[in-house]
Amino acid sequence: MQQEGDLSKNPKHIAIIMDGNGRWAKKRFLPRFMGHIAGVKAVNRVVKYCDTQQIKVLTLFAFSSENWRRPKDEVAKLMDLFVGTLDKELNRLDKKNVRLRFIGERAAFSEKMQQQMATSELRTEKNTGLTLVIAANYGGHRDITLAMQEIAQQVKAGDLQPEEINEDLIAAQLSIPDLSEPDLFIRTGGEKRVSNFLLWQMAYTEFYFTDKFWPDFNAEAMQDAVHDFSTRQRRFGRTSEQVENPSETN
Numbered sequence: 001m002q003q004e005g006d007l008s009k010n011p012k013h014i015a016i017i018m019d020g021n022g023r024w025a026k027k028r029f030l031p032r033f034m035g036h037i038a039g040v041k042a043v044n045r046v047v048k049y050c051d052t053q054q055i056k057v058l059t060l061f062a063f064s065s066e067n068w069r070r071p072k073d074e075v076a077k078l079m080d081l082f083v084g085t086l087d088k089e090l091n092r093l094d095k096k097n098v099r100l101r102f103i104g105e106r107a108a109f110s111e112k113m114q115q116q117m118a119t120s121e122l123r124t125e126k127n128t129g130l131t132l133v134i135a136a137n138y139g140g141h142r143d144i145t146l147a148m149q150e151i152a153q154q155v156k157a158g159d160l161q162p163e164e165i166n167e168d169l170i171a172a173q174l175s176i177p178d179l180s181e182p183d184l185f186i187r188t189g190g191e192k193r194v195s196n197f198l199l200w201q202m203a204y205t206e207f208y209f210t211d212k213f214w215p216d217f218n219a220e221a222m223q224d225a226v227h228d229f230s231t232r233q234r235r236f237g238r239t240s241e242q243v244e245n246p247s248e249t250n
């Protein structure tokens with residue numbers, strides 16, 4: 001069992017689908033949007049947890065490429081919330097040595113939001129603490145499709161032979177190619193789906209599902225997920241004997 005204070009078994013990269021904001025609000029007879037506001041507080045708690053536990057990367061699914069299908073009013077309010085939150089939190093995150101990055105297609109967002117994304121990435125570029133990746137207008141299929149288009153262009157230009165295409169080359173064209181792949185994926189809100197999140201990058205990720213709604217998520221809930229992760233044996237296709245006695249087995 002993981003000793004308290006032993007951070008060595010902690011996942012290096014945690015990816016989260018923050019689900020259940022709407023249901024959290026509904027349960028309290030509040031408008032759905034209040035759930036998203038409470039969701040921001042949960043984001044702050046989880047960032048703090050990752051910072052203290054020396055987690056290297058936290059990737060949050062803030063807005064999927066499918067979320068545009070939500071009622072117009074909810075989408076507009078979510079955009080305002082993103083802009084407002086970034087405005088409010090950037091100084092604090094920067095002081096905490098957090099590096100901010102965004103993945104997903106930005107062109108669909110307002111000029112102001114695109115500008116904010118670029119500014120906050122630039123401002124925190126040299127920070128060496130937690131890397132906080134915000135997935136916004138992100139979709140795993142689209143990520144892979146764009147990578148394929150880029151590779152096809154290279155083949156067409158004669159810079160690459162089809163037989164030279166391998167996993168490393170594909171991974172290098174995807175979002176966040178320089179970051180390690182998620183070790184732990186958490187989804188709150190009771191659904192057990194991956195919902196077009198980091199499809200390629202999560203091939204060997206450990207999955208953890210909880211019924212807790214995202215606004216109720218806190219350091220204790222994160223610790224439960226991280227502890228659960230620490231009990232898993234990651235085999236990456238090998239047998240448990242190979243993992244347990246690497247020197248004795250081929």
Ligand code: FPP
Pocket residue numbers: 018019020021022023024036037039040043060061062063064067081082085086134189214
């Ligand atoms: C899913 O819950 C949540 C979202 C689509 C939005 C997530 C956004 C936040 C937590 C706000 C802040 C984030 C950042 C990074 C500033 P849902 O609305 O689908 O909940 P439901 O399934 O209960 O309806």
